[in-house]
Amino acid sequence: MSTMASDSLRYARRLREAGVPEPQADAQAELMAEAFGFYAYNILTKDHFEAVLDARFARQDAKFEGRFNQLEGRLAEFEGRFAELDGRFVEVEGRFAELEAKFEKCFAEQDAKFESRFGAFEAKFERRLVEQEAKFEGRLGELEAGFNERLAAQGARMEGRFAALEKGQSLHTWMLGLIIITLVVPQLQAWLAAAALL
Numbered sequence: 001m002s003t004m005a006s007d008s009l010r011y012a013r014r015l016r017e018a019g020v021p022e023p024q025a026d027a028q029a030e031l032m033a034e035a036f037g038f039y040a041y042n043i044l045t046k047d048h049f050e051a052v053l054d055a056r057f058a059r060q061d062a063k064f065e066g067r068f069n070q071l072e073g074r075l076a077e078f079e080g081r082f083a084e085l086d087g088r089f090v091e092v093e094g095r096f097a098e099l100e101a102k103f104e105k106c107f108a109e110q111d112a113k114f115e116s117r118f119g120a121f122e123a124k125f126e127r128r129l130v131e132q133e134a135k136f137e138g139r140l141g142e143l144e145a146g147f148n149e150r151l152a153a154q155g156a157r158m159e160g161r162f163a164a165l166e167k168g169q170s171l172h173t174w175m176l177g178l179i180i181i182t183l184v185v186p187q188l189q190a191w192l193a194a195a196a197l198l
Contacts, residue, residue: 008033140196147192154184 008029015025161177 007036143192143196147188150188151185154181154188 011032012025012029015028016022020028158177158181
């Protein structure tokens with residue numbers, strides 16, 4: 001500010017030397033000093049500009065550092081949570097592995113039980129099937145023997161009748177006997193086959 005005051009005094013002196021009356025030269029110098037003082041006060045110097053920018057950048061840097069520190073804190077918190085979740089996932093996977101092993105063991109035990117039961121059932125079924133086949137074969141043999149006996153008896157009767165017919169019976173009677181034999185024998189065979197299936 002002292003530089004401005006000395007400049008305004010020099011300005012007033014030069015105005016007086018140039019022939020401007022002293023009160024007018026002093027008034028002009030004062031007005032000039034006030035105008036320049038006002039503007040000089042508001043004029044931005046390089047040092048002032050750098051200081052203001054440095055202060056603003058320092059505030060922004062501090063703000064960003066604070067934000068980054070907050071974000072890093074939150075990221076660390078998230079990483080901790082993720083690590084905790086990873087631990088839980090490992091624990092859950094362990095539990096699933098245990099359950100899977102238990103299920104596999106249970107299934108293996110059930111398979112062994114079923115195999116044992118099915119083996120016993122199959123053996124029992126085979127035994128019963130063999131017994132039933134033996135009974136069926138025996139019964140079928142009995143029916144076949146009975147059928148053969150009856151058939152032999154019928155054959156003997158027929159032979160006797162044919163012999164009697166040949167000895168004197170009419171042709172008509174002989175034909176009637178033949179029709180009866182033709183109808184009776186298939187009927188007997190059907191009856192014996194039905195009895196064998198029972």
